[in-house]
Amino acid sequence: MSRAALLVLADGRFPAGGHAHSGGAEAAVRAGRVTDAPSLEEFCRGRLHTAGLVAAALAAAAVLGADPGELDAAADARTPSPALRAAGRRLGRQLLRAARATWPSAELDAVARRFPKGTHQPVVLGLAARAAGLAPEDAAHCAVYESVSGPATATVRLLSLDPFDAAGVLARLAPELDRVADCAVEAARRAADEGADALPAASAPLLEVGAEWHAGWPVRLFAS
C-alpha cells in the first residue's frame, strides 16, 4: 500500500466532480440553520455521524470485496431522498471515470459495465481505493473526510466564511473523524460475515428533507 495514493484519492482537486456539491450546506445556509463557524461545526458533526458513517462503511466494505450490487442496494435503502440518490450516482459515475484513468483495473471496468447509470459514490470510492492498493481504513478515512470537507468548503463560498475558520472546524473534528472511520471499518468487517444489513444506517432527517427542498430551487450554486 502507498500512503501517497491515499493523498491522490483524497485530494479535493482529484477530478471527480465533488467540488460542485455542498453536502447539504447550501440548503442549511438558506434555511438559516448554518450562519457561522460554530453552526457549521455542528452541521458537519451531524453529517459525519450519519451520512459520513454510512458512506465510510460502504466504502470500506467495497475495499473488503463485498458485492457492489449489494452495496448499491444498501446505499439506496439508506438514502430515501431521490435527489440524494441521483447525486450519489452522478458523483459515483464521475469518480469511476477518474479512477479508471488513474488506476486502470479490470474490476473497475467491470463495475462500469455493470452499472451504466452509475453506482453510489462511496461504493466507487471503495473500489477505487482497492484498485489503488489501499486498505479499508484508508477508504473510510477518505469518506468521512469528504463528508465534512465538502460542506466546509462550500460554506466558505456561501457565507463568505473565513477559510481559516473553516479549516479550524475540520481540524477540531479530526479526532471524531478517526473514531467514525474506525466504527465504519468494524461494521464493514461485520457485514462481510453477516451481510449488508450489518452496515450502519444512521440518518439525518433535515439533510434528507433539505436535499429535496434544494433540488426544487430554480437557481442554486451547488448541485446538491
Place this chain on the structure above:
Amino acid sequence: MDGVTVTGVRGRARIVARADGRGGTALPVLDGEGPLAPRRTRSAGAEARVMVVGAMSGPLGGDRFTLDARVEEGARLHVGSAAATLALPGQAKGEARYDVRLEVADGAELHWLPEQLISAGGSDLRVTTRADLAAGARCVLREEQVLGRAGETPGRLTSRLTVRVAGRTVLDQELACGPGAPGGWDGPAVLSGRRAVGQLVVVRPEFADGPVAARMLGECASLVPLAGPAVLVTAVAPDALRLRGLLDEALAGLG
C-alpha cells in the same frame, strides 16, 4: 411475577390476522404477556382492528419488549395503541429494547399506526421496527418520536426502521438522539432543536408502475418515492401535535 427478571421486564405480544373466508379478518392469535396487551376493538368492514394497551408503565431501563404481527394472505389488519409509549429510566442498568416485527403477505394489508414514542429524561431505549412485505402486500406504517415531555431534556433514543418488499430492502434508517448519542444530533444537519420527528411509510404494489413524485410538505417535511414500490414521509416538527398534522396531511394526499 412472571416475566420480571433482575435485569428488567420481558414483554411479548403476538398478533396473527387471517382472512376468515367470509370477507372479513379473523385473529387466530392475539396474545400478550407482561406489559403488552393487544385487544380486539370494533372491526371496520373487512379489516380487523387491534389496540395495544400498555398494562404497565415503560419500557424502563433493562426491559425487553417484542411485538410480532403477521397479516396472512388476503387479511386486513389495523393496529393502534391506546396511549403514547413512554420510555422511562429504570432501576435496572442498561438500555431497554423494543423490537417490532411485521409481516404482510400477498393481497394483505396492514395499517400500523401506534401513538407517539416519548423519550423521557434519563431513559435509554433502542427500538427496531422491521417490516417484511410480499410483492403484493399493502402497508401504512407510522413512527413518531417525541424527545422529552414538555420542556424536558430527552433521554437517549435509537430507532431503526427497516422495510423490505419482496426480499429487497427499500428503507433502512436509524435515528439516534439524546444525551450520549453521536454528536450533532440536535444540530443543523439532523434535528436543529426540534423535538418531534416522524416517518410514514406507505407501500402499495401500484407504486411500482406509477411512482409518486417527490414533494415538500412545508419547510421541514418531505414526501419521497423510495427505490421500490413505496413512499416515505419524513417530518421534523417543534412538537407532537404539529408532527401528527404533517403526517396526516401527507397520508390524506396519497388518496
